[in-house]
Amino acid sequence: MNSRTVADLLSQDITIPEVDIKGWVRTFRANRFIALNDGSTLQNIQCVVDFENFDEALLKKVNTGAAIHVKGELVESLGKGQNVEIQVKTLEVLGESDPETYPIQPKKHSLEFLREQAHLRTRTSTFSAVMRLRSALSFAIHKYFNENGFYYMHTPIITGSDAEGAGEMFKVTNLDLNNVPKNEKGQTDYTKDFFGKETNLTVSGQLEAETYAMSLGKVYTFGPTFRAENSNTSRHLAEFWMIEPEVAFMDLPGNMDLAEDFMKYVLQYVLEHNGEDLEFLDKRQQDEDKRKPQAERNPMTLIEKLKFVTENNFKRVSYTEAIDILRNSKPNKKKKFNYIIEDWGTDLQSEHERYLVEKHFKCPVILFDYPANIKAFYMRLNDDGKTVRAMDILFPGIGEIVGGAQREERLEVLKQKMAAIDIPEEDLWWYLDLRKFGTAVHSGFGLGFERLVMFVTGMTNIRDVIPYPRTPQNAEF
Amino acid sequence: MNSRTVADLLSQDITIPEVDIKGWVRTFRANRFIALNDGSTLQNIQCVVDFENFDEALLKKVNTGAAIHVKGELVESLGKGQNVEIQVKTLEVLGESDPETYPIQPKKHSLEFLREQAHLRTRTSTFSAVMRLRSALSFAIHKYFNENGFYYMHTPIITGSDAEGAGEMFKVTNLDLNNVPKNEKGQTDYTKDFFGKETNLTVSGQLEAETYAMSLGKVYTFGPTFRAENSNTSRHLAEFWMIEPEVAFMDLPGNMDLAEDFMKYVLQYVLEHNGEDLEFLDKRQQDEDKRKPQAERNPMTLIEKLKFVTENNFKRVSYTEAIDILRNSKPNKKKKFNYIIEDWGTDLQSEHERYLVEKHFKCPVILFDYPANIKAFYMRLNDDGKTVRAMDILFPGIGEIVGGAQREERLEVLKQKMAAIDIPEEDLWWYLDLRKFGTAVHSGFGLGFERLVMFVTGMTNIRDVIPYPRTPQNAEF
Numbered sequence: 001m002n003s004r005t006v007a008d009l010l011s012q013d014i015t016i017p018e019v020d021i022k023g024w025v026r027t028f029r030a031n032r033f034i035a036l037n038d039g040s041t042l043q044n045i046q047c048v049v050d051f052e053n054f055d056e057a058l059l060k061k062v063n064t065g066a067a068i069h070v071k072g073e074l075v076e077s078l079g080k081g082q083n084v085e086i087q088v089k090t091l092e093v094l095g096e097s098d099p100e101t102y103p104i105q106p107k108k109h110s111l112e113f114l115r116e117q118a119h120l121r122t123r124t125s126t127f128s129a130v131m132r133l134r135s136a137l138s139f140a141i142h143k144y145f146n147e148n149g150f151y152y153m154h155t156p157i158i159t160g161s162d163a164e165g166a167g168e169m170f171k172v173t174n175l176d177l178n179n180v181p182k183n184e185k186g187q188t189d190y191t192k193d194f195f196g197k198e199t200n201l202t203v204s205g206q207l208e209a210e211t212y213a214m215s216l217g218k219v220y221t222f223g224p225t226f227r228a229e230n231s232n233t234s235r236h237l238a239e240f241w242m243i244e245p246e247v248a249f250m251d252l253p254g255n256m257d258l259a260e261d262f263m264k265y266v267l268q269y270v271l272e273h274n275g276e277d278l279e280f281l282d283k284r285q286q287d288e289d290k291r292k293p294q295a296e297r298n299p300m301t302l303i304e305k306l307k308f309v310t311e312n313n314f315k316r317v318s319y320t321e322a323i324d325i326l327r328n329s330k331p332n333k334k335k336k337f338n339y340i341i342e343d344w345g346t347d348l349q350s351e352h353e354r355y356l357v358e359k360h361f362k363c364p365v366i367l368f369d370y371p372a373n374i375k376a377f378y379m380r381l382n383d384d385g386k387t388v389r390a391m392d393i394l395f396p397g398i399g400e401i402v403g404g405a406q407r408e409e410r411l412e413v414l415k416q417k418m419a420a421i422d423i424p425e426e427d428l429w430w431y432l433d434l435r436k437f438g439t440a441v442h443s444g445f446g447l448g449f450e451r452l453v454m455f456v457t458g459m460t461n462i463r464d465v466i467p468y469p470r471t472p473q474n475a476e477f
Numbered sequence: 478m479n480s481r482t483v484a485d486l487l488s489q490d491i492t493i494p495e496v497d498i499k500g501w502v503r504t505f506r507a508n509r510f511i512a513l514n515d516g517s518t519l520q521n522i523q524c525v526v527d528f529e530n531f532d533e534a535l536l537k538k539v540n541t542g543a544a545i546h547v548k549g550e551l552v553e554s555l556g557k558g559q560n561v562e563i564q565v566k567t568l569e570v571l572g573e574s575d576p577e578t579y580p581i582q583p584k585k586h587s588l589e590f591l592r593e594q595a596h597l598r599t600r601t602s603t604f605s606a607v608m609r610l611r612s613a614l615s616f617a618i619h620k621y622f623n624e625n626g627f628y629y630m631h632t633p634i635i636t637g638s639d640a641e642g643a644g645e646m647f648k649v650t651n652l653d654l655n656n657v658p659k660n661e662k663g664q665t666d667y668t669k670d671f672f673g674k675e676t677n678l679t680v681s682g683q684l685e686a687e688t689y690a691m692s693l694g695k696v697y698t699f700g701p702t703f704r705a706e707n708s709n710t711s712r713h714l715a716e717f718w719m720i721e722p723e724v725a726f727m728d729l730p731g732n733m734d735l736a737e738d739f740m741k742y743v744l745q746y747v748l749e750h751n752g753e754d755l756e757f758l759d760k761r762q763q764d765e766d767k768r769k770p771q772a773e774r775n776p777m778t779l780i781e782k783l784k785f786v787t788e789n790n791f792k793r794v795s796y797t798e799a800i801d802i803l804r805n806s807k808p809n810k811k812k813k814f815n816y817i818i819e820d821w822g823t824d825l826q827s828e829h830e831r832y833l834v835e836k837h838f839k840c841p842v843i844l845f846d847y848p849a850n851i852k853a854f855y856m857r858l859n860d861d862g863k864t865v866r867a868m869d870i871l872f873p874g875i876g877e878i879v880g881g882a883q884r885e886e887r888l889e890v891l892k893q894k895m896a897a898i899d900i901p902e903e904d905l906w907w908y909l910d911l912r913k914f915g916t917a918v919h920s921g922f923g924l925g926f927e928r929l930v931m932f933v934t935g936m937t938n939i940r941d942v943i944p945y946p947r948t949p950q951n952a953e954f
Binding site for chain 2: 003025128135156160174178199223230238241248249430437468470475
C-alpha cells in the first residue's frame, strides 16, 4: 500500500514532489479539475489536469464514479475551497463508469432512490458521513466499556427461549418448508429440526448478559437483534443492533450514573473525532429545515443537540412526578397532545417525553420507578408493590433513547412475576439459577444503536443509518 | 459504585483502613480465609475473618458461590500467595448458595459437565480467563482497524441472497410451519413471508463488505455468521463470529502484509494486557499435557506459540511450491500422513499445513495462488488460467486460521465464473455493479473469531470459547 489517502494528503501543509493516489471521481469540471474521493474523509482532493498534455480519449473516461490512479505533485492550491491540490503528471483510469447508466450522478438524489441503490449510496457525501459516524460511534462504545473494566460478551443470536416477550420473533429452521415433518398430533415436529426444538432469532441479549455479569462483574453486549413485527415506519427495522451493559452489585442510581456517563462519552467522542462529518450533516439539516414550515423545523441544530446532552446534567424524575407535570402542562390542558394524560399508569408517548426534555426541564431527563404493569417481568419490584426500578432516558428530538432497570434479584418475587404472565420456570431454569446461587442486586440498560445513529446524524428514517435495512417485504442485497 | 474491584485492591501496595468490596466466595478455609472473586481479575482476594467475633450462623452461609459484601482493612498479607489481604470488619451475605445443590464446587469439573452449566461456568478460573481473553481479543481487533483507518460495517444477518455458497444456510421465516402457504405449483409461497421472499442467515459479510470498500476504501465486518451443517465436531459451530476486512486498491501482497500485521498486533495486545490469564491457561495446558502420551503433547507452550507468531516473519509460499515440498516430505514418503499428497490440485489438510509450519519452515506460513477449482468464484483468476489469487495463513497447532483473496474485479471474467457454477446474474446484480462502475483491484480476508480464541487460549473444543454454543441438537440457554 504505497498509495496515500486523501485524508493524509489534505492534512499536509508542504509541497510534495511525488504523490500517488487512487480513488473515485466525484466530478470533473472544465476538462481540468477532478474532485477525487477515496472514502478516507468527506473531502475530495482536487487533481488539476493540464488537458493539452493528455490524450482526449483518456480524459473522456474521467466520469463520475470512475476509479482512477493519479500521480503528480502536491502543491498549494490557488483556488478556494482547498489548501492543497495535485498537479497531475500521470493519470490512469482503473475502472470506467458509464455516465449513461451510472446511478449516482453529481446531483441531489432522493433518499428513497438511494435506498434502492444501497450498494452505491456510500458514494455520496451524506451516506459516507453517516456510515463513518456509525463506525466511530461503534468504536467509542467499545472504547468506553474497555476503559471502564467491562467485558464484551457475544450473546447467542439463535435462541431456544422465547421468554423475554419483547416482541414477535423470527423462526430459524432448516426443515424443508415444502414438506414439514409432523408429529402424532399433526403439529410441526421440531425434534427433526437442526436444534431438535423450535428456535428463534434473539430479541435481546439481556438475560444471557445477566449470567455473565453474575460472574465477571461488568459486561456488555453489542450485537444484532430482531423483531418480526409488520411495522412499516421510519422508526422500525426487523434487524437492528443493540448495546446492553449489565453490572453486578449496581443499583438503579448506579445504572443512571453509568448510562449518563456513557452517553456523554460517546457523543463527546464523535464531537472530537468527527467534526467534519458532523458539520456537513449539521448544515444538511439546516438546509432541509429551511424548506419546512417554521413549526416543523428542528429547535436546535445537530451539533447544538449533541452539546445539549454532553453539557447538561440529566434530570432524574420519577414517573409519578412526570405524570403530575404533564397533567398540569399547557399542551395537556389545551389538548395539544395527541394523547391526553389523565391517569397514573399510562405509558408515555414521544410527544410527552419531548415536552419534558425540550420545554419543561430543558435538559436530558431520566424517568424512573415506572408502573410495574407497563414494564417487563424481570424489573425489580419496589416496596410499594406497584412500581418497578425501571428507567428511561429521554433525549431532545427523539424521546426515549435508553431503557434500563435494576433486575429482580429475589427468587420468590421473580417466580411470582413469571407465573403471572405464564412463563414456565423450566423455560428459564438457568435465569432462575442466578437467583438461587449467589444472587445480588444488579442492573443494566439497552440502547438501540440505530436510534443513537439517527440522533447523531439527524437522519430521520432509520433505513438510512444501517447499511442494508431489513423491513417488511424488503431483504434486498 | 463506591465498592472497589478485586483487581484494584490487589494492585495496591499500601495499607488502606477502610475498604468495601462485593463478590462471590470461591472457597472458605478453616472458618477463617475467604477467597473472594468478582470477575475483575483471575485472582481472588483473601478476606480474613476472626471467627470468634462473627455469628456462627452467618459464617455457615459463607459457602462457595455465595455473594457477599465485605468491609475491612486492606493490609499486607503474611501468608504466601498474595501481597495484600482484607482483615474483615463487617460481613454481609447478599445471596446464599446451597452447597448441596450448587453445581460449581471448588474441585475440578469436566469441560463437558461445565458446558451443561454454561450459565455458571464463568464462575470457574478457566472459563473466566477464556472469556476475558475473548473480550480482549475483540477489543484489540476493533482497536487495530480503528488505528489503521478502517470503518466498521454491520453487514446484514438476514440475507435474501444465497449465492456465496460457503455452506448450508438456515432459513429465516415467520410463516406458520403448521400451515405453510402454498403457491399454484404446490411449493411454499414465500410471497406471504415477512420479507416477501425466501431469506436465510448469512454465511459471510464479504460481498456486502466489498460494496463499502468500493466507496469508503477500507472497511471491516465483525459479526455472527451461520452454517446449518450437521457437523458434531470439536471444531464446528452453527453460529460463530467472523472478522472480514476488505480494502480497495489493495492487491494480494498488500493483503498478506495487512493480515500479518493484524494477527501480530492482536496477539501482541493480549500478551501485553492479559498476562495473568494467559499464564494460567499456559499452565493449564502444560498440566493437561503431562497426562498425555509424549506424541500427543503440544510441541510449544501456549505463550511460546503466541510468540512464535509475533516474533517470526510469515513465510510466503505458493501452493505449487508447497505441494512440491509436501510430496517430497518424509511423512508423505513414509505414508505417515493420513492423506498422501500425490497430485497438484488437491486441497491441503490440517496435517499438511501443520507440517509446513511446525516442521519445514518453523514459522507461520502464507500459502497463495491456489488452484481455482478448490476456491470460491469471486477470487481473482491468474493469467495462467488455473490458479487464483487466494491466500491461507497457517499457524502452529491449528493449520489454517485466515483465508483471503484478491477479488475478481473484471466484469466479464466474474460473469463467466458465476455462469460456470449457475449463479444467476440477477441474484448478484449489485455485486456485479461494483465491476461496472469504477471497478478496481481490491482484496480482503476472513478470520473465524472462535478459531483465534482457541489458538490463544489453548482450548481444544470450540464449544468452550463462545458463551452459548449452538450445535446440532443444542440451542440451550
